[in-house]
Amino acid sequence: MDPRIREHAEILADHCTEMEEGDNVVIQMSPEAEDLAVALHEIAGDRGANPVWLTYSDRADRAYMRARADDDNEFETPEHKLSFYEDTDVFIIARGGANATEKGDVPPETTAAHRRAMNPVLKERLSKRWNLTQFPTPAHAQLAGMSTEAYETFVWDAVNKDWDAQHEFQSHMVDIVNDADEIRIVSGEETDLTMSVAGNEAINDWGKNNMPAGEVFTAPVKDSVEGEVYFDMPLYRHGKEIEGVRLRFENGRVESYSAERNEDALGGILDTDDGSRYLGELGIGMNRDIDEFTYNMLFDEKMGDTVHMAVGSAYPDTVGEENEVNESAEHVDMIVDMSEDSRIEADGEVVQRNGKFVFEDGFE
Template structure:
């Protein structure tokens, strides 16, 4: 086994979820990630925890078959919810043998299935959880990389000194935490403002998401004003959506467009009322992620980027007494901030063309 796989498992167990004796652990992974699953079971065994393996959230043939055969109406599966309710640690490993496996499932069916699983997602987020990536060949192909090149990319981004990354990102947390308003400007088509008042900023240094490498918070839902062109592609439900443009008034998307698969974007925004409002603003700060790979777990962490998510806001990014945007979806989209771009916080420029003020 590649020693980097065991290092990956060690970081998950010790840094991301802090495994403890007696923990009941769910490892959710596609069979293509078998080596990482085995290495994790070694870590789980050494600490005296109790593992169970599932494959509930991966885009495999059985999941596609179920969705295509269904009538498009779903109820929350009580037995799956019961499993997560009894779980202390939930580890999800992204990897697949076909990244477009669910591309011929209708957006309406996928949306209905996500809504029915909303309570399960809520329960997962109440555990000690981690979402990570195994560098499978299909994911390398989507990233337009060789398998070996993609393995190097993934493990360079994952197997690093996370305490150093935390300290670097803490500079941005100190700027955003007391802020009232942030403005994002990029090129001719992105100029958007939003209030962050009293919402905490989270320093993501490889705990829930591995790799980490961002700071993120939630906008006050009705405060978002302006227009955003997300000039990096979005890969959603096995399909690419490009050049997404959203126009906000009083926090709500009032106009939208996309150069490719606009109908899928429309379906996302029509999921529920919360899907037309922002649930997250994040700033990418992981310099080891230096290229776009059609994988939001990595792409949103790239240095010189900002991402915004329509839909659900995470509870720990919403201050006491503030409104939390709720939705069955959480869909991230990315703006390139490397050129002709700036971030202003309470009227002060804190990043220009990808360079933070504390890097000068």
């Protein structure tokens, strides 16, 4: 086994989920990630934890959802799966299948209906100790435009690093956001967005729920977002590439939208439920070991010199007691490149310009 896989597993068990004796552990990943599942089972055995490996198949999910698409898109919450999750202490989930676009021909309205039905299961999982990570597969290497070997190196360089040092670097931005009432994002001529963060909490993401980590994120006050944003980096969503997204916000809500490619998929996301037209997250990418765009949001949203915003659900830990938690079955991140002709303002003061933070050498 590649020793980098063992190191990855140790980070997931120790740093990310703090796996311990007696924990009921769900290891959910595709057959392509068997080596990582094996390493995690070895660690669970050493700790006295109780692991179960749930394999998943995008082909199977596609077959199920396409079959139900002919049945008015009616899905029921799987109570047996919910019960299983209720008895689980730790979830470790790894992306990485044989075909990154396997579900690309599932109708957007079907995907949205399925996510609504699964929302109680998702909420239960999010209440536990959990981590989402990536196993490098040829499919994702191809999506990133890399060789398999280069992609393996890219993934493990982003994962197997000094997370204490990353935490310290990001803590400066956490303090800035927590001290601010209003954040403004400006990029080029098409993005000028303001939002209140008053009373909400900035989180220093150093790998507890995502691996790789490397961002500072918070939630905007639900009805405070105003202005327009152009997401100049594409995203893959259920096998479809959505490009050139433009959103216009009034009183926190997306009132108009467009996309240069797969606008129907974007519309399906925004029409999932009432909460899917509000922002649930503002994130600031700070992991400079992620220096290439790979069409994988788990990595791309952490890139240095970027910000991302997610329509849909907010993480409750980021929302203050006096503010409303936006709830939705969706949480879809989209990215703005902040490396040129861009700035972040906190209460009118520029705290990042063209990718450089105010606390870094070279800030102007």
